[in-house]
Amino acid sequence: MSPPDISESEWSIMEAxxxxxxxxxxxxxxxxxxxxxxxxxxxxxxxxxxxxxxALKADENALGTRTYLPAVKRESCVRAExxxxxxxxxxxxxxxxxxxxxxxxxxxxxxVRELKKILDQSLKS
Amino acid sequence: MSPPDISESEWSIMEAxxxxxxxxxxxxxxxxxxxxxxxxxxxxxxxxxxxxxxALKADENALGTRTYLPAVKRESCVRAExxxxxxxxxxxxxxxxxxxxxxxxxxxxxxVRELKKILDQSLKS
DNA sequence: TTAATTTCACTACATTTGTAGTTGATTATT
DNA sequence: AATAATCAACTACAAATGTAGTGAAATTAA
Numbered sequence: 001m002s003p004p005d006i007s008e009s010e011w012s013i014m015e016a017x018x019x020x021x022x023x024x025x026x027x028x029x030x031x032x033x034x035x036x037x038x039x040x041x042x043x044x045x046x047x048x049x050x051x052x053x054x055a056l057k058a059d060e061n062a063l064g065t066r067t068y069l070p071a072v073k074r075e076s077c078v079r080a081e082x083x084x085x086x087x088x089x090x091x092x093x094x095x096x097x098x099x100x101x102x103x104x105x106x107x108x109x110x111x112v113r114e115l116k117k118i119l120d121q122s123l124k125s
Numbered sequence: 126m127s128p129p130d131i132s133e134s135e136w137s138i139m140e141a142x143x144x145x146x147x148x149x150x151x152x153x154x155x156x157x158x159x160x161x162x163x164x165x166x167x168x169x170x171x172x173x174x175x176x177x178x179x180a181l182k183a184d185e186n187a188l189g190t191r192t193y194l195p196a197v198k199r200e201s202c203v204r205a206e207x208x209x210x211x212x213x214x215x216x217x218x219x220x221x222x223x224x225x226x227x228x229x230x231x232x233x234x235x236x237v238r239e240l241k242k243i244l245d246q247s248l249k250s
Numbered sequence: 251t252t253a254a255t256t257t258c259a260c261t262a263c264a265t266t267t268g269t270a271g272t273t274g275a276t277t278a279t280t
Numbered sequence: 281a282a283t284a285a286t287c288a289a290c291t292a293c294a295a296a297t298g299t300a301g302t303g304a305a306a307t308t309a310a
Contacts, residue, residue, distance in 0.1 A: 038298095065256085095240070103246075119232065169289095174267090
């Protein structure tokens with residue numbers, strides 16, 4: 001049920017595919033070139049690993065070339081990563097985490113307003 | 126200047142020493158036994174790695190047994206981990222991170238009040 | 251149609267991480 | 281003192297991660 005573990009390099013692949021999919025390996029390599037300057041084989045290795053983990057699905061485009069697309073939702077992966085981070089660093093408690101990031105960020109008045117509204121909706125009923 | 130990378134297992138060691146230090150390897154093993162059920166050699170390996178990384182310092186107690194204590198502050202490590210998490214998952218932006226955790230938590234009225242106050246203090250000047 | 255390019259399936263290999271085991275020296279017990 | 285327990289230094293070893301390279305098959309371009 002829970003999305004598979006996704007490593008840091010793999011995460012870049014996922015982000016690119018959540019942004020736009022399906023993509024072939026070589027397309028993806030070009031997509032990522034500006035950020036990660038990876039060899040195409042590196043991208044292919046990561047794609048294969050993500051397929052094995054069930055984080056991606058493969059298909060074929062009209063030319064018969066394999067394409068890749070996410071098999072798991074970004075939001076669900078973000079939730080899992082977030083949970084694990086909160087667990088590891090803040091013993092699983094949301095409040096100290098929120099305090100930490102609130103204190104270590106500078107926000108605009110608009111952002112503060114918005115966040116306050118969301119906080120109101122997080123009230124334990 | 127930035128604290129060294131600390132792995133998940135290593136983090137447990139650090140937490141125990143931030144809680145209470147100095148401790149010898151065998152004390153620490155006992156301290157951690159309830160949570161991590163590690164062999165003493167496992168604890169020693171982690172201690173050595175943390176020493177090498179400069180995350181811990183060693184000393185000796187009255188009996189000449191080596192003791193360990195943090196060489197880096199918890200808050201500074203938390204900040205580093207937090208930064209890296211925020212970078213990896215939220216592209217470095219605090220607001221979506223805060224939104225995410227606010228939306229995925231249920232907080233008490235008291236906690237909400239407190240967080241709002243902190244948000245006010247995070248106003249970009 | 252031969253040569254060049256692309257795609258895919260494997261293999262490679264150093265690091266990091268998790269989790270110990272072994273051995274020799276020291277110290278504390280009987 | 282002989283024995284047992286503890287420590288510290290090394291060694292071990294598999295899985296995960298980062299980052300490719302090789303070689304064969306298929307497709308495209310000259």
